Amino acid sequence: xxxxxxxxxxxxxxxxxxxxxxxxxxxxxxxxxxxxxxxxxxxxxxxxxxxxxxxxxxxxxxxxxxxxxxxxxxxxxxxxxxxxxxxxxxxxxxxxxxxxxxxxxxxxxxxxxxxxxxxxxxxxxxxxxxxxxxxxxxxxxxxxxxxxxxxxxxxxxxxxxxxxxxxxxxxxxxxxxxxxxxxxxxxxxxxxxxxxxxxxxxxxxxxxxxxxxxxxxxxxxxxxxxxxxxxxxxxxxxxxxxxxxxxxxxxxxxxxxxxxx
Numbered sequence: 036x037x038x039x040x041x042x043x044x045x046x047x048x049x050x051x052x053x054x055x056x057x058x059x060x061x062x063x064x065x066x067x068x069x070x071x072x073x074x075x076x077x078x079x080x081x082x083x084x085x086x087x088x089x090x091x092x093x094x095x096x097x098x099x100x101x102x103x104x105x106x107x108x109x110x111x112x113x114x115x116x117x118x119x120x121x122x123x124x125x126x127x128x129x130x131x132x133x134x135x136x137x138x139x140x141x142x143x144x145x146x147x148x149x150x151x152x153x154x155x156x157x158x159x160x161x162x163x164x165x166x167x168x169x170x171x172x173x174x175x176x177x178x179x180x181x182x183x184x185x186x187x188x189x190x191x192x193x194x195x196x197x198x199x200x201x202x203x204x205x206x207x208x209x210x211x212x213x214x215x216x217x218x219x220x221x222x223x224x225x226x227x228x229x230x231x232x233x234x235x236x237x238x239x240x241x242x243x244x245x246x247x248x249x250x251x252x253x254x255x256x257x258x259x260x261x262x263x264x265x266x267x268x269x270x271x272x273x274x275x276x277x278x279x280x281x282x283x284x285x286x287x288x289x290x291x292x293x294x295x296x
Contacts, residue, residue: 048073056135058083064261070099108161158203179222215281231287254289
C-alpha cells in the first residue's frame with residue numbers, strides 16, 4: 036500500500052471526532068485544530084455549556100462542522116448516549132480524544148476518600164468508559180479508528196499534593212498501552228499525549244513560583260500552549276501516525292530531560 040500523499044498526512048477530512056472536555060482551554064485548542072484539519076467535531080462538555088457553544092460557533096465561522104454535546108464522562112449511560120448522539124449527528128465515529136479531567140491539589144495525609152474518588156473517576160474512569168464506548172462503535176463500523184488520551188508528565192514525574200492525580204494519569208498511560216494491544220486487530224490505534232505545564236490566563240499570577248521553576252527547567256524556555264498539545268494529538272490521530280500505537284508522546288518543552296541529581 037502506498038503512503039498517503041504528503042499534503043494528506045494531517046488531513047482528517049471525512050472523519051468524525053469527539054473531544055471530551057473541549058469547552059475551554061486545552062480541549063478547545065484540540066477541537067479547533069481537528070476542525071481545521073477537516074474533521075466534523077463533537078465539542079463535549081459537562082458544565083461549560085457557554086464555552087462549548089462558543090467553540091462550535093468559532094468552528095462554524097471558519098467553515099467547519101461541529102456540535103456541542105453534554106455528558107458526565109464518569110457515568111456509563113451518559114457516555115454511551117454521547118456516542119449515540121455523535122453517530123446521529125454525523126453518521127459515525129472515527130476519532131476520540133479523551134481530554135476531560137480535573138486538576139485539584141490535596142495533601143496525602145489529609146486527602147478524603149471523596150477527593151480521591153473524584154479525581155480517579157474524572158481522570159481515569161472517564162477515559163475507560165469513553166474508550167470502551169467509542170471502540171465498540173468503531174469495531175461495529177469496521178473501518179478502524181484512533182483514540183488519543185491526554186495524560187500528563189506527572190504520570191512519571193511526581194508533584195506534591197497530587198497523589199490522586201499522578202496515580203490517575205499513570206493509569207491513563209498504562210490503559211492506553213493495554214487498549215492499543217487489544218484493539219489493534221480491529222484497526223484501532225490508541226496513543227497518549229503527556230503535556231507539561233500549559234499556559235492559561237492568570238497562571239503566572241496564581242502560581243508564580245511554579246511558572247518560574249518550569250521556565251528554569253525547560254530547555255526551550257517557555258510554557259506550553261494549547262496548540263502545542265493540539266498538534267501532537269492531531270499527529271497521533273492522523274494518517275501520519277498510521278503505524279504508531281501504544282505510544283506516549285511527551286510534549287513538555289524538554290522538562291523531563293532534567294537530571295534527578
